[in-house]
Amino acid sequence: MGLTYAEIEIWNSEDIALMNRGFLKTNEIRKEKVKALVDSGAYMLCINDKLRTQLGLRTIMRQSAQLANSQIVEVDIVGPVEITFLNRSTSCRAMVLPGDSEVLLGAIPMEDMDVIIDPRDQLLKLPPDRPYMAQKSLK
Secondary structure: OOOOOEEEEEEEEHHHHHHHOOOHHHHHOEEEEEEEEEEOOOEEEEHHHHHHHHHOOOOOEEEEOOOOOEEEEEEEEEEEEEEOOOEEEEEEEEEOOOOOOEEOOHHHHHHHOOOEEEEOOOOOEOOOOOOOOOOOOOO
C-alpha cells in the first residue's frame, strides 16, 4: 500500500464570517488549494508555517505533539478553517507543524466529511452509497 494524497481547499473561516457580515467581498477570502497527505493516523488537520501565513490564521493555543519520528514538539493550534473536498466540507482547527512540513488531512476532518480512503487506487473518495450528502453517526 502506498501513500494517498488528495487535493483539498482550506479557507480562513473568520474571513467567511466577515464576508457574511458584509465586511469582505467573496474574492477577498483567503483560501489555498493544497495537495494533502491523507493520514488516518493523524488526529487533525496539520499545516505548515507558510500556509498559516498565507491564510492569515491566528493562534488559538499551544500544545505538545508527538511527531512520526517520536520527537515531541510544541506547536500552535490555529483556526478556525474550513476544509472542502469535492462536495464535502468541515470546519476545524489546524496544528502548525514546523518548517515546510507537508499538509496532513487527519482522521477527525475525514470522519466529519464522511470520506473514505481507497488503498487499492490510493485515492480519497466519497462513499459509493452516499455520494451526494455526508452521513453522520449519532451513536
